[in-house]
Amino acid sequence: MFKLIKKEGNARRGEFHTVHGTVQTPAFQNVATCAAIKGGLSAYDLKEVDCQVQLCNTYHLHVRPGDKVIRELGGLHKFTGWDGPILTDSGGFQVFSLAGLRKIKEEGVTFNSHIDGKKIFMGPEESMQIQSNLGSTIAMAFDECVKNPAEYKYAKESIERTTRWLIRCKNEMERLNNLPDTLNKNQLLFGINQGATYDDLRVEHMKTIAELDLDGYAIGGLAVGEPKEDMYRIISAVEPFAPKDKIRYLMGVGTPGNIIEGVSRGVDLFDCVMPSRNARHGHLFTWNGIINLNNAKYQLDDTPIDTDCDCPTCQKFSRAYLHHLFKAKEILAMRLAVTHNLYFYNNLMKRIRDELDNGTFTEFKDKYVDLLDTRI
C-alpha cells in the first residue's frame, strides 16, 4: 500500500496505493464536509485544483442525509462524482466538538445531533458501519479526541479506551469488508494516536497501536488549542515508533508552515479546512505570503492573486474583480477564492514532493516555512 521512495532527513517522499488510485505523498486532503467543498466547488472542480484525496465527514453525513441514504445511492463516489480516493473521518472529533450534551461509556458515546437535537449513539462498531455505508477508500478509527490542555490521568484513561475501541474497529471493519454486499471490500482502516500533550502517553500509545498492523497511522488531537511547539515536539517524539512502512497522517493541520514542519518530521498526509475557510473570508495564499482581498488597495489592482499561480482563478480574473465580488457579497467571490487556495495547497504539496525528489527540501523549508504564513 505505502511505498517509501526517498528520504531527506526525516521527510519522506512516497506513494500510497488504493483501489481508487495512487496518492503521491506528501499530500493534502481537500475537505468536503457535507459531501461538497464549502464555497461552491464540486468534485469535478477538485480535479482542476490538483486534489488527490477528498475528505468527507462521517458525523455530518450520518445526521444528514444519512449514511443509509448515501449507501442506497451507491456510496460517496457516485453521490459526489469523485472517482479518486476518499477518506472519511470517524465522527469522533465532531462528537466531541460539535454535538450537544454527550455521555461517554465503554460501549461508545451518546450525544445529540447539532441539526435537530435527536439522541444518537455512536461506538466503534457504529462508526465502522457508517463509514462502510459511505463506501470511502479509507475509514478512520473511532477515538476520543481530548481537548488540550488535558489532565494527565484523564488522558491516560482515554487512550486506553481508545486502544480498546481501535481493536473493536479493526474487527468490525474486517467483518464489514467480508459482507457480500459491501460497497468497498478493500476499505482501509487507519488508527489514531492520542495522548494529549504528554510525550510518554503519546509514545506508549503509538507503540501499542503500531502492533495492530493497520493500513495507516494518524496523529490526532493536535492543533486543538496547544502551542505549535508542543505539536512539533509530539510529532518528533512519536515518529520513531510509527511503522516505517505505513503512511502517517497529521489530522486537521494546518498552515503552509505547519505542513512544511510536519513533512520535515516524517508526516505524509494532511487535511485542514483552513484554505477553504480563509478563502471564503478573502484571505488568499500566495508564494509571498497571505493577502487580504478586502483591503482597499486591491480596488484597482488588475494583476492576478498570485502572478506565479496557474490556477483557474489566477488565469482568468484580477484582484480588482475579486475585491469587487467580496465587497458586493457575490457567491462567485468565495468560489474563485476557494479554487485558488485549494490549488495553492495542492501545489504546495507538489512543490514539496519535487524538492524531495531533487534532494533540496531542506533549502526549500528554510526559505518558505515562515514566509508562506506571513500576512502581507
Add this chain to the structure above:
Amino acid sequence: MFKLIKKEGNARRGEFHTVHGTVQTPAFQNVATCAAIKGGLSAYDLKEVDCQVQLCNTYHLHVRPGDKVIRELGGLHKFTGWDGPILTDSGGFQVFSLAGLRKIKEEGVTFNSHIDGKKIFMGPEESMQIQSNLGSTIAMAFDECVKNPAEYKYAKESIERTTRWLIRCKNEMERLNNLPDTLNKNQLLFGINQGATYDDLRVEHMKTIAELDLDGYAIGGLAVGEPKEDMYRIISAVEPFAPKDKIRYLMGVGTPGNIIEGVSRGVDLFDCVMPSRNARHGHLFTWNGIINLNNAKYQLDDTPIDTDCDCPTCQKFSRAYLHHLFKAKEILAMRLAVTHNLYFYNNLMKRIRDELDNGTFTEFKDKYVDLLDTRI
C-alpha cells in the same frame, strides 16, 4: 445590425450583429447584476450554458465599485472576462424601485444609494456617461419606469418627459462615442417604450420614438404588477408601430410561457432574473414543468433534474445530490441549480429558433406555453 431571417405569424427569426459578436434571435439575456451571475457563475461559465448576451446593471455598478473604477480597469468585458455582447440597463428601473427617497425633475432624478444612503443625481447624460464608462455593447435609454396601475394623467406626462430624455440620451451617446478615448466607439442605444397599461399612450409613444432611428426598441414598464393579459395586449398593440428592421426587447420578462407568448407577438430579446432566482430557491425548470428540489420525494432520486437536458449539472449530478446540497445549505446547490436553469432558458430560445427555422413554432407554442410554467 438587425437582420430579419424569417417570420411565422408575428414571430421573428433574426440575427443581431454587434462589434462583440452576432446574437441569434429570439434570445434571452443572462443577468449579471453586479458583474457576476448570482449563485456563483462566472462569465466563463456563461459560455457553458449557451448564453449569448450578458446583462449588467448600471445602477448597481455605479454605486459599487463605481463606473470610473471599471473604466480604469478596461471596461466590463475585461473586468468580467466576457467577450460577447453586453447590455447595460439605464439605471432608471433601479432608481425607481430600489433607491431611497427620490425627486424627479426635468434634468433627472436625485436619489439615495441603497448601499450607503449617499445622495446621487442621475439624468439622461449621466446614465449615458456611466454606460460609456462601463463600455457595454448596448446602452439603454434613461427612462421613467411607472408602477402599474398608474394614473392616466401621470403616465402621459411621464412618457412625454421620457421622450425628451431619450433625445438627450441620443445626443449624449453620439458625443461620447466620438470621444477619442471612448472604450466602445460603436456603443449602441436602445429606446424604451412606456405608457403604463394605456394602449393609446403606448402606441403614441412608440410612434414618436420610432422616428428617432435608434439601434433597437424595448418595451419597458411591464411585468411590474399588471395581469399578464394586459402585458400581452400591450405588446400586440405597439408591435405594428415598432420599426420592422430593428430588434425588439421586452424588458424583465419572464416565465417560459411569457417568453413564448412574447415571441409569438414579435419580440426578439428578453431578460429576467427568474431562472437564477428560482434556482437559488431550488425551483428548477424542466421540459415537463417546474420541480421543487426541496421536496422530500427527491431524497433517493438518482436521475438528473431533467433527463432530456445536456447541461453540465444534469450530465454529472442527481436530484438526490442536489436535494442534499439544498438541505445542507451548501453554496454548490445554488451554483448547480443556476447552471441548469440558465442553460434551460438559453436552450428554450434555441428550441424556439429551431422551430421558427422549421416553420413549426405555432405547434411548439401550443404544446409548451402552459406546460413549462406548470409546477409538478
